[in-house]
Amino acid sequence: MLGIVLNRESELQLWRQLYLALRDLIVSNQLKGGEILPSTREFAKDLEISRNTVCTAYELLIAEGYLISHQGAPTRVADHIWIEPTIQKECREEKISTALSISVSFRTGGPDLNLFPHYLWKQLVEKALGTLKISDYGYGDPQGLISLREEIAAWLFRSRGLKVEAEDIFITAGATQGLYLTAELLCANGRKMMMENPCHTGMLRTFINKNCSIVAVDVDEDGIRTDDLIKSENVNAIYVTPSHQFPLGGILSASRRAELIHFARQNDVYIIEDDYDSEFRYRGKTLAPLYGMDPQRVIYVGTFSKTVFPALRVGYLILPRLLQKRWCDLRTHADVQSPPFEQEALALFLHFRKFDRHVHKMRKIYHQRREALFSALVKYFGDDWHAYGDDAGLHVAIDFPRYHFDQKFKERCKNKGILVTTVENYCIEKGHHQSKLLIGYGHLMEENIEKGIKILSEVIEELYG
Amino acid sequence: MLGIVLNRESELQLWRQLYLALRDLIVSNQLKGGEILPSTREFAKDLEISRNTVCTAYELLIAEGYLISHQGAPTRVADHIWIEPTIQKECREEKISTALSISVSFRTGGPDLNLFPHYLWKQLVEKALGTLKISDYGYGDPQGLISLREEIAAWLFRSRGLKVEAEDIFITAGATQGLYLTAELLCANGRKMMMENPCHTGMLRTFINKNCSIVAVDVDEDGIRTDDLIKSENVNAIYVTPSHQFPLGGILSASRRAELIHFARQNDVYIIEDDYDSEFRYRGKTLAPLYGMDPQRVIYVGTFSKTVFPALRVGYLILPRLLQKRWCDLRTHADVQSPPFEQEALALFLHFRKFDRHVHKMRKIYHQRREALFSALVKYFGDDWHAYGDDAGLHVAIDFPRYHFDQKFKERCKNKGILVTTVENYCIEKGHHQSKLLIGYGHLMEENIEKGIKILSEVIEELYG
Numbered sequence: 001m002l003g004i005v006l007n008r009e010s011e012l013q014l015w016r017q018l019y020l021a022l023r024d025l026i027v028s029n030q031l032k033g034g035e036i037l038p039s040t041r042e043f044a045k046d047l048e049i050s051r052n053t054v055c056t057a058y059e060l061l062i063a064e065g066y067l068i069s070h071q072g073a074p075t076r077v078a079d080h081i082w083i084e085p086t087i088q089k090e091c092r093e094e095k096i097s098t099a100l101s102i103s104v105s106f107r108t109g110g111p112d113l114n115l116f117p118h119y120l121w122k123q124l125v126e127k128a129l130g131t132l133k134i135s136d137y138g139y140g141d142p143q144g145l146i147s148l149r150e151e152i153a154a155w156l157f158r159s160r161g162l163k164v165e166a167e168d169i170f171i172t173a174g175a176t177q178g179l180y181l182t183a184e185l186l187c188a189n190g191r192k193m194m195m196e197n198p199c200h201t202g203m204l205r206t207f208i209n210k211n212c213s214i215v216a217v218d219v220d221e222d223g224i225r226t227d228d229l230i231k232s233e234n235v236n237a238i239y240v241t242p243s244h245q246f247p248l249g250g251i252l253s254a255s256r257r258a259e260l261i262h263f264a265r266q267n268d269v270y271i272i273e274d275d276y277d278s279e280f281r282y283r284g285k286t287l288a289p290l291y292g293m294d295p296q297r298v299i300y301v302g303t304f305s306k307t308v309f310p311a312l313r314v315g316y317l318i319l320p321r322l323l324q325k326r327w328c329d330l331r332t333h334a335d336v337q338s339p340p341f342e343q344e345a346l347a348l349f350l351h352f353r354k355f356d357r358h359v360h361k362m363r364k365i366y367h368q369r370r371e372a373l374f375s376a377l378v379k380y381f382g383d384d385w386h387a388y389g390d391d392a393g394l395h396v397a398i399d400f401p402r403y404h405f406d407q408k409f410k411e412r413c414k415n416k417g418i419l420v421t422t423v424e425n426y427c428i429e430k431g432h433h434q435s436k437l438l439i440g441y442g443h444l445m446e447e448n449i450e451k452g453i454k455i456l457s458e459v460i461e462e463l464y465g
Numbered sequence: 466m467l468g469i470v471l472n473r474e475s476e477l478q479l480w481r482q483l484y485l486a487l488r489d490l491i492v493s494n495q496l497k498g499g500e501i502l503p504s505t506r507e508f509a510k511d512l513e514i515s516r517n518t519v520c521t522a523y524e525l526l527i528a529e530g531y532l533i534s535h536q537g538a539p540t541r542v543a544d545h546i547w548i549e550p551t552i553q554k555e556c557r558e559e560k561i562s563t564a565l566s567i568s569v570s571f572r573t574g575g576p577d578l579n580l581f582p583h584y585l586w587k588q589l590v591e592k593a594l595g596t597l598k599i600s601d602y603g604y605g606d607p608q609g610l611i612s613l614r615e616e617i618a619a620w621l622f623r624s625r626g627l628k629v630e631a632e633d634i635f636i637t638a639g640a641t642q643g644l645y646l647t648a649e650l651l652c653a654n655g656r657k658m659m660m661e662n663p664c665h666t667g668m669l670r671t672f673i674n675k676n677c678s679i680v681a682v683d684v685d686e687d688g689i690r691t692d693d694l695i696k697s698e699n700v701n702a703i704y705v706t707p708s709h710q711f712p713l714g715g716i717l718s719a720s721r722r723a724e725l726i727h728f729a730r731q732n733d734v735y736i737i738e739d740d741y742d743s744e745f746r747y748r749g750k751t752l753a754p755l756y757g758m759d760p761q762r763v764i765y766v767g768t769f770s771k772t773v774f775p776a777l778r779v780g781y782l783i784l785p786r787l788l789q790k791r792w793c794d795l796r797t798h799a800d801v802q803s804p805p806f807e808q809e810a811l812a813l814f815l816h817f818r819k820f821d822r823h824v825h826k827m828r829k830i831y832h833q834r835r836e837a838l839f840s841a842l843v844k845y846f847g848d849d850w851h852a853y854g855d856d857a858g859l860h861v862a863i864d865f866p867r868y869h870f871d872q873k874f875k876e877r878c879k880n881k882g883i884l885v886t887t888v889e890n891y892c893i894e895k896g897h898h899q900s901k902l903l904i905g906y907g908h909l910m911e912e913n914i915e916k917g918i919k920i921l922s923e924v925i926e927e928l929y930g
Contacts, residue, residue: 011623020626020753027723027758056750063749063855065687065718081723083758113602122594125806129587137578137774158476161485173638177800189654189676206798211654222530253530255545258492262548284528285521288485293492293548309602313804333671335642335800339778339807341590390528 001038001046002031014049015056022057026066026081033079037067104452105419108247108395108440109276111306115365120354121345128344136340142331144171144316145343151350152302152316159279159356162292168318170327173338175276175303175315179239180206181330182299185323186237186270187212194238194269196224198426198433200246203239203274216428219245221389223252226259237270237299238263243278243287247426247438248397249389251287261294270320271298277306279359280442282367283391296320304346306394306442307359312342366394372446373439373453380457394442397423403464404434412463418455466503466511467496479514480521487522491531491546498544502532569917570884573712573860573905574741576771580830585819586810593809601805607796609636609781610808616815617767617781624744624821627757633783635792638803640741640768640780644704645671646795647764650788651702651735652677659703659734661689663891663898665711668704668739681893684710686854688717691724702735702764703728708743708752712891712903713862714854716752726759735785736763742771744824745907747832748856761785769811771859771907772824777807831859837911838904838918845922859907862888868929869899877928883920 004021006014025031037043040058044051058075061067069075136145143149149166156162172178187193188210195204197216207214215235217228223245229238240260242252252260264271273290281287291300300318308314319327331337349355370391377385377398388397405422413420423436437456441449469486471479490496502508505523509516523540526532534540601610608614614631621627637643652658653675660669662681672679680700682693688710694703705725707717717725729736738755746752756765765783773779784792796802814820835856842850842863853862870887878885888901902921906914 012626015750016626019750023753026719060750060752061719063716064752065720065722078720080720083723083726110603113599116602118599118602122591125594126587126591129590134578134583137581137583137776138575139775161477161481173800176798180799202798209795209798251528253543254491254526255530255543257530258546258548285480285484285525287525287529288488310604311602311802311805313800313802330674333641333667333674334645335638335778337776337778339804340776341806342804 001043004047006047006049015053015060018043018047018049018054019057019060022061023066026061026077027083029082031077033077033081035077037075037077039074101417102414102419103417104444104448104455106395106421106437106439106441106444106452107419108421108438109306110440110443111309111362111394112365112443113309115362116309117354117358121349124345124348124354125341127348128341131348132340132344140337140340142328142337144169144338145340145347148314148343148347148350149316151347155350155355160286160288162289164291164295164318168295168321168324170317170319170324170331171338171343172315172317172331173335174305174310174313175274175301176202176206177334178301178315178317179203179272179274180210181327181334182237182272182301182317183207183210183212185326185330186272190234192232192235194229194232194235195428196240196245197428198247198423199239199428200241200274201426204428207239214428218432219248219250221248221250223250223256224260226256226263229260229263231267235267235269237272239272239274240290241274241276242290243273243275244281244392245389246274246276247395247423248436249387249393251390251392252290257290257293260290261297264297265294270323272301273298274301276301276303277393279307280363280366280394281390281392282363282370291318296322299323307355307362308346308349312346314338314342314346366442369441369444369446369449370396372449373441376450376453379450380453388436395438395440397436397438399436400460401435403460405437406434409459409463412459413456416455416459418452418459420456466508469512471512471514480518480525483508483512483514483519484522484525487526488531491526491542492548494547496542498542498546500542502540502542504539566882567879567884568882569909569913569920571860571886571902571904571906571909571917572884573886573903574771575905575908576774576827576859577830577908578774580827581774582819582823586814589810589813589819590806592813593806596813597805597809601809605802605805607793607802609634609803610805610812613779613808613812613815614781616812620815620820625751625753627754629756629760629783633760633786633789635782635784635789635796636803636808637780637782637796638800639770639775639778640739640766641667641671642799643766643780643782644668644737644739645675646792646799647702647737647766647782648672648675648677650791650795651737655699657697657700659694659697659700660893661705661710662893663712663888664704664893665706665739666891669893672704679893684713684715686713686715688715688721689725691721691728694725694728696732700732700734702737704737704739705755706739706741707755708738708740709746709857710854711739711741712860712888713901714852714858716855716857717755722755722758725755726762729762730759735788737766738763739766741766741768742858744772745828745831745859746855746857747828747835756783761787764788772820772827773811773814777811779803779807779811831907834906834909834911834914835861837914838906841915841918844915845918853901860903860905862901862903864901865925866900868925870902871899874924874928877924878921881920881924883917883924885921 006017040051040054043054068078149169153164153166193207193212194215196219218225291298303315385400421438423433471482505516505519508519527534533543614634618629618631658672658677659680661684683690756763768780850865886903888898
């Protein structure tokens with residue numbers, strides 16, 4: 001009847017198959033407005049299904065307004081339901097494929113996931129599931145769990161001497177979200193953001209997506225050049241990485257820190273301090289955050305992506321008090337809150353000092369890998385290079401003053417099985433850092449580091465030798 | 466020496482205490498630029514600590530640029546480090562307190578968390594931790610886990626006959642994030658969004674925060690009044706709740722669905738279909754989403770906050786193909802991805818049909834509670850009211866044609882221990898729905914529902930009787 005065929009093997013119930021078939025006929029104008037439908041009895045007999053099944057399908061079509069039924073009158077198709085078809089020409093745009101055979105990837109920002117204490121973490125997640133209350137499964141505080149905020153405050157004190165109250169800490173879905181929403185809070189709609197140049201281009205994109213105007217300020221070996229900070233109308237924030245400038249690796253000197261704070265105060269500008277990897281410092285001690293110098297002027301952005309693992313999606317902000325209420329409002333409307341399970345497990349990881357132990361262990365390992373990188377550079381390049389910036393983090397910028405690295409170089413590397421980015425890639429204004437490469441080593445075993453540098457030397461020999 | 470006192474009981478290491486004390490003296494100008502510091506030997510002797518401790522503190526201060534040290538010369542304070550103090554006048558703004566003693570809260574959108582199978586969920590989370598690979602702990606796909614997307618596609622087919630490919634499904638941090646980022650994608654920077662009036666004010670705020678211009682379109686018992694859709698320049702999207710209009714509860718009729726699609730096509734506008742609770746439908750069958758009528762024109766927004774629990778923070782979008790690449794880019798810069806643990810546990814919950822069973826169970830219970838609400842209304846108000854909209858969801862709009870509910874009414878309710886909102890509260894244009902209350906009952910036991918309605922009748926008697 002009406003060309004409808006039902007499939008008794010299908011997972012889809014019979015009434016729904018009938019409903020969909022009828023709806024398709026109506027929407028495609030094969031059953032036209034006003035047309036009378038077969039009675040439920042006829043339909044049931046013809047399709048060898050129960051009358052109840054037909055009634056269920058009819059009822060839904062009536063409820064949705066596809067069919068019209070009046071007491072005593074036959075069921076009819078409603079008017080004006082037909083939708084002319086569109087040609088489904090839109091095809092999915094292809095995702096960027098990284099299926100090339102890469103044997104050594106010197107990408108930055110990746111911790112070594114194999115060395116994370118996975119078994120312990122599973123135990124902590126199970127423990128966390130046991131300690132959360134039923135009310136924690138409902139809508140919660142956009143600021144995050146108090147247990148985690150207290151543990152972060154304690155860690156900041158014991159590792160950096162920073163005194164912060166848990167009430168001033170705001171858990172985020174990773175540092176990225178912290179920066180994304182801070183940009184919305186401070187710099188959306190054409191207001192200006194000052195940024196280091198070169199800088200993290202992911203952040204640059206985030207800010208540009210928010211319609212911030214970017215004012216680039218150059219960086220040297222001591223971090224952002226505060227002499228170049230020029231008063232400009234409508235600047236609302238300065239984004240800096242003072243503990244370990246990304247990508248050049250400098251530590252902002254104390255005098256520049258003071259100048260930066262002065263400038264921010266004089267111009268009523270907030271400072272966004274992105275502290276993305278200062279836990280991994282190999283010479284000297286971990287630095288005190290800029291935040292401590294003026295807690296009502298500096299927004300501190302912390303992350304656990306490098307110290308725990310990226311998929312955790314937990315970071316935090318320490319916020320000046322005047323911004324806290326607006327932040328909570330913004331977070332509530334952006335995604336309400338972070339899920340509590342990861343937060344509670346991380347709180348336990350910190351509480352039992354397993355976090356401290358893991359960071360301590362990884363700092364040693366990353367240091368060894370850094371040394372292995374330098375040894376390999378000496379082995380293959382002699383003294384034809386120098387490492388930029390200070391001894392910290394999971395990557396280093398290497399200057400090869402004799403070469404200018406270009407797109408052709410990067411493609412040749414890829415074809416030979418290594419991934420390397422250039423510092424030039426991270427520059428807002430191009431043309432000043434073409435001799436520098438950015439080498440991420442944290443996630444690589446020592447033998448792979450050497451292997452990668454060997455291939456790098458072959459590529460350079462081939463192109464520039 | 467220099468008035469510095471160290472505390473040997475402190476959790477903070479001695480070198481860090483010394484470092485902080487010296488830094489504070491420098492930053493506060495008590496140690497002035499150029500001043501010569503005591504030698505490490507003198508300092509160690511005076512404070513009765515090892516010379517090594519002093520050296521560590523000095524080294525860090527030198528690295529940060531607070532001190533200057535040249536071979537053979539004494540260590541001095543660097544110039545221009547002093548920061549004049551700011552008065553810390555900013556105090557934390559107070560959070561809104563809901564500490565009032567509320568015995569019955571008729572708030573909307575809350576599932577009953579007590580009836581969720583918590584033990585089973587814990588088992589599934591543990592299982593999920595076992596099935597995830599180490600690479601899942603690194604940065605992942607902004608689109609979400611393929612296992613979950615496949616399970617959602619299967620559920621949409623078996624529950625609604627909707628054929629969707631997993632490639633077109635995008636996991637979000639709750640429906641809120643889906644809507645927030647969709648607004649950014651389509652309507653930021655002054656472009657227009659059409660919205661139902663009344664509507665979900667949380668969504669309204671989200672769109673306004675994004676700087677969307679709002680065009681309100683009135684709603685009646687059949688959903689959005691498509692006759693009122695008027696061509697307007699620069700409209701980019703229409704936000705609708707066709708399965709169960711929020712807050713009035715109407716189901717968008719088939720003819721209006723067709724008109725809405727026609728309008729969207731003619732004006733090249735996207736339709737955002739927010740399907741926030743159609744799993745809970747008590748009469749007739751769950752409706753087919755509008756999405757099925759034009760997958761390249763409709764953005765479908767689904768959530769698990771009502772069917773699983775809100776703190777899960779998992780929702781999803783089904784996106785037209787032309788938007789998919791831009792969406793991934795946006796999500797990557799907003800918060801990268803959702804954490805994989807909840808996603809994998811939810812995939813298992815769906816896979817084993819425990820989700821279907823839970824939804825089935827809760828539909829029965831919520832139906833009983835709805836009936837209990839209607840019985841209580843009859844008991845205390847006779848036939849002086851009528852329920853607006855259709856039989857679905859976790860809340861209902863009740864019209865009391867004789868009364869006009871105002872702020873005084875809401876406050877009196879609060880003082881008597883019940884929380885009730887008015888439909889007027891959700892109106893973009895005020896003045897048309899003052900006789901309607903919005904009663905959320907999903908999270909309330911039957912006896913509490915009756916208790917709350919009794920108090921409501923007393924308040925109404927007192928104010929309007």
